Amino acid sequence: MKAKFKSYIRNLVCLSAFLSCLIAALLSGCMKRPTFVNSLPGERGMRYSATAGGTLTNGMAAHRIRSDLVTASDELWIIARSSESPAPQGDDAPGSGALMAQLEERQIPMPLKHTDVRASLSGYIATVQVVQQFHNPYDTKIEALYVFPLPANAAVNEFIMTIGERRIRGIIRERQEAEAIYQAAKRQGYVASLLTEQRPNLFMQSVANIEPGKAIDVTIKYFHTLAYVDGWYEFVFPMVVGPRFNPPGSTNGIGAVALGEHGASRQKTELQYLQPHERSGRDISLSVAVDTGVPIEEFRCATHAVSHESISSHQLAVTLNPFDTIPNRDFVLRYRVAGGKVKSSFLTHRDARGGYFTLMIYPPEELASLARQPLELVFVLDCSGSMSGIPIAQAKAAIERGLRRLRPGDSFQLINFSMNTAQLGPRPLEATEANIEGGLAYLHALKGEGGTMMIKGIQAALDFPHDPQRLRFVCFLTDGYIGNETEILREIHQRLGASRIFSFGVGTSPNRYLLDQMAKAGRGAVAYLGPRDDGAQVMEDFIERISHPALTDLRIDWGGMQVEEVFPRAVPDLFVGRPVILTGRFKGNGNTLIRVAGNAANDPVSFSVPATPVASSETSSGLPSVWARMKIADLADQSLLAPDARLHAQIKQVALDHNLMSAYTAFIAVDSTRQSGGSEGVTVPVAVPVPEGVNYDTTVK
């Protein structure tokens, strides 16, 4: 009896526990909504929904699709065809029905409709405003994602979201905080914009909750210094990111996939590329206002068709022609001022934070007359798939000219890399006629195919003993289409030794961040070969420049300025035709005489630069941002060699104090006055064209 009673009690307890758990499970399961399922092993979940038909808000009727051909799980791009013939514009006008019919182009609706760029160039500072016009051509709410390039030294310090007539200024915040705010706003149905940095020259714009038919504009403003070489200023606006190669097994690179193949690359950042016959309808407008302060003698834009107006002898307005507005290559404007070169110059700005300056030091005339020294030239050619066609042809022409300019007493080596490396011989060859002809034969046989294991090229180029009797210059010719920039730069730092690195960027949209950094790390310089540039002439100029000794070991006496935090920290060598630009802070009297001293072929050289501060202007008001951007770059370089969380914290703080984008800060803007209902909408990445001259089939997955 007792045993039975115990058994009953035991069963009762078990039953009670079971029923309690059952009730608890049912109740809590009812209160929670299903968690959003991400289709990516990362922070963004994307799901495309197929709709049978729908109407685009630009008045074009959607192509009706039979519902039995489409299921809810299909990925489907709605292809729109106008039900009416477009107004005749002439067969040559882009976008005209006649032209599209001839090319059999396929129109892909994209959330990014237009980009407007306005640049103002004064001295060697550029102030640029970029307006990205997003719209929703679909019948459901969307989130737009757009990965785009900017100059690697751009100090992005302003961000405004425009909805109709309303303008909302974005706030710079610590990156993770900004991302969390954006995700919360997106989930709750608010229009929000987030700008993050993926690389110093690569950014991602996210715009959430764009309702059907609505438009959102995002305005970005930045400052940067202009390049100045051999008497020519150069302004570059990059328009497209080239497809990058990522070493096998990497996930922190930049993926390149076909339209709709989201996640195929397994990279943290990814771009979708349009096929050569696809068009998004997106275009770009660009205008540049130049004010040099001295007469402008000549200007060139070899990359695009432009119109211009000379407002005065020292002011020029340049505008992109309406029929050259497909953003598939970088815009490059060069202009030359009176006298063929500019004198050393000095610019200052003072505000509540203190004094900022930038100094351009131009090499003295006599440097060009000093004797030439024997050279050891190591040419390293990128033979990957993205280089096939025009880029490798240009690079080979440049190397050929370099080989033919060598003199008795010089030596050379040829190295080529793609997935593996190969070289002309086990060691550099004397520059004899026979050896040069052998080198040319080797060069002419090289082709562009395969991946881009640039690490192997760097190791091969820097890992053999340096001839102390010769000046060694390692010349990399590449488009820089790789996703592991950090690894490459670290390798250069570790192996550089007594070499100097000159990087030649090839193609319509080279990776300028990588190439500039390689030159900086290698104490050399960088040059760019656009598709319409003469590669042989660029190499001719380069050989001429390096043939004269540089002014090395530069020492600067700043007079009464009391300078601090001057960047770059290690003052570069001063080569003929290439000035050095230093940016820093000062406390003392900005009106002083600056003395520059150095060695040229072991002989001391010195000269003075009068430093008279000019009145603050819009241009000089950008100096604090330019300086802060250089400080951030310096901290990032230090972190490259020795990763340290304290350096990351310093970068973040400098960026927050100066309202700047960085790897650890981001801009966020939320319109909290209006909340849209329904789900978070469909995420639509903006697909981009492959840069002009790049082969889609060999570079995109």
Added chain:
Amino acid sequence: MKLIGNVAQISNLLYRRFPTYGATRVIAGSPKCNSARRQIGNLRYLVGLCALLAFSPSDSLFAQPDATNPTPVRFLAVDIFVDSKDQPLAAYQLEFSVTNSLGKIVGIEGGEHAAFAEPPFYDPKAMQRERVIIAAFSTQPADTLPTGSTRVATIHLQVIEKAVPEFVLKLHTAADAGGRKLTVSAYLEEGRSR
């Protein structure tokens, strides 16, 4: 003596014939039988519980805080007004701050009048403490400037969901088109849907 059989009876549900491992012939009343009854009795509820857990939503019984949204938040807008009475307002400077750390500023919007439509700049160091010093001036002619109560800016905020953020608004100065100081008042209102 009753033969229980060689299956475990797990209640009277359809799967009562669900076979258990190592079916054994058990005779009722035997020691083995009593042990078997206890084991089957316990197994009954255990299997039922396991079945319930296997088919229930994973976040129902062992719900963990969502890593992507650790603290529930909401968004709200605060409109800032300056009342210059019958004087045309050309410039102002004021300070807005969140004083109890329960809100973050996520946007600054321009005002309703064309003279102040451009969103004001903010001081980045002050912003790090959720404090905004905003100022604007217009060079438009006096007869086109706003008078009376004008919304000069809107602050967009993210706040903790169930919290009550506290704001402070300080007016520093205001002036007319001639640069003369004006006596004005400033106040806040919760932003309306636009």
